Amino acid sequence: MLDDLRDLYQEVIFDHNKNPRNFRLMDDADRQIDGFNPLCGDRITLFIKISDGKIADASFQGQGCAISTASASLMTDIVIGQTEQEAQSLFTLFHKMAIGEPVEMDELGKLAVLAGVCEYPARVKCATLPWHTLDALLKGAEEPVTTE
Amino acid sequence: MNQISKKLPAYDVEAIRQDFPVLNQQVRGKQLVYLDNAATSQKPKAVIDSIVQYYENDNANIHRGVHTLSERATLSYENSRKKVQAFLNADSHKEIVFTRGATEAINLVANAFAEKLSAGDEVLITAMEHHSNIVPWQMLCEKTGAELKVAPINAQGELIVEEFAALISKKTKFAAISHMSNALGTINPIKQLIDLLHQYDIPVLIDGAQAIPHISVDVQALDCEFYVFSGHKLYAPTGIGALYGKMEQLEQMSAYQGGGDMISVVTFDKTVYNKVPYKFEAGTPNIAGTIGLGAAIDYVSRIGIDAIAAHENSLLAYAVEQSQRIEKLTIIGTAEQKGAIMSFVLDGIHPHDIGTMMDHQGIAVRAGHHCAMPVMDFFGVPATARASFAMYNTHQEVDALMAGIENLIEMFG
Structure with a gap:
């Protein structure tokens, strides 16, 4: 019945939604920021630790749909160990993928499971909220980020 | 009906x-199974046809021009006002002001009451209001220094009437209550609440946006000062709605927007405003939408x-x-x-x-x-x-x- 939905809701997404990685408070974070999608009420708080120019740790808290939760889970997993610049390039790449622009899927690795979101304009912001939040955090923003 | x-x-x-x-x-x-009617309802052919008919045969501006099309357009527009009057059982069609929707109608009233409120006064709403029946009152309070009081609801999503009553005092200068909650479906006992408020002579606005397609409304029996609704939830087009106001209230209220149609005489020294309801209808209105609203009321009334x-x-x-x-x-x-x-x-x-x-x-x-x-x-x-x-x-x-x-x-x- 819902087979065609599998492009969007892949098993990996259900897995990350049920057991999100890095879903924890970080008391000793170097930076933290809130992200908010006013349209659907999704909220995320993102924490990072920076050491030697690299993201030494990343975690998140908040509540959101399966897409945004899985996206935050995958994102924190992948950026740990990256330099700030690498994470920002990945954001650019991910954003392109989410809005349906051609990208080299290999460069996205695990993040490619979210490629289906470009077919669902109403859901693109669910997938990109964690990334916009990370981007703002890396740019040193302090005010909460919104997707609107 | x-x-x-x-x-x-x-x-x-x-x-x-x-x-x-x-x-x-x-x-x-x-x-398609369309179950998002509380956001907006679909439109019957009769409503769509009325708009096509207007644009294909009668399109002209209203209340000006002596030519035939303008007279036809004016007649249809004013007929819709009478249909809204009958639908709400208002005393006079002059008590019906066309607006873009319930939101604009609430803003119009809140704007007019800004002159009447000051620091120490209170505005009473309920905890189940739509943002459109919260934010205009917050803005009014910011402007005047008045305080917004919110009557709580219980776990079933019902207004706690005793707590509502306890919040009414001599400080209360206005109350705004939804007839039916858009998020919960709760229907408020508005007649009881209006009577409570009237013991203190507090004017009350009923937000009927959600109730209008489901509940028969009689503004004279309710005795509310204001009742507002949006056409698009009543099978009419978007961008049209109405404000009912008791004549004595509307006459005291200042104009909402300035422009054409809302004036009698304009010189550079002074402008004399038009009468109610035209005083509140500046500029060329949504004529087609108003005609569509009339057709929707006919359709709903027939069933x-x-x-x-x-x-x-x-x-x-x-x-x-x-x-x-x-x-x-x-x-x-x-x-x-x-x-x-x-x-x-x-x-x-x-x-x-x-x-x-x-x-x-x-x-x-x-x-x-x-x-x-x-x-x-x-x-x-x-x-x-x-x-x-x-x-x-x-x-x-x-x-x-x-x-x-x-x-x-x-x-x-």
């Missing part, structure tokens, strides 16, 4: 569906609002009963007096995912905070999914809704 509906044989939902062209389509390969309500209530009762077999489903808003809205959450599944997964089955439901964030906070949920019923929905569509929910629960695992 009641008498007309009694003359009709049985409620013929299939015949009604034929009047709504949009319902006859497939979405994502499935027959009968009480017959429509009876049909919708049977759909709601059936949906509530059927939903009990779904263990993960919790209904948000279980008031004893309730209109045809079923807001719900599914354990472990975010409403936004529900929305997408239902859409994939051709079923349109709303997922989100329903412009009622304080209500969501009260129930401790970020959002809900909401199925809302209209005159053209069927029991089979309720079955499709339940099957759709069961399918997505299975997919989520």
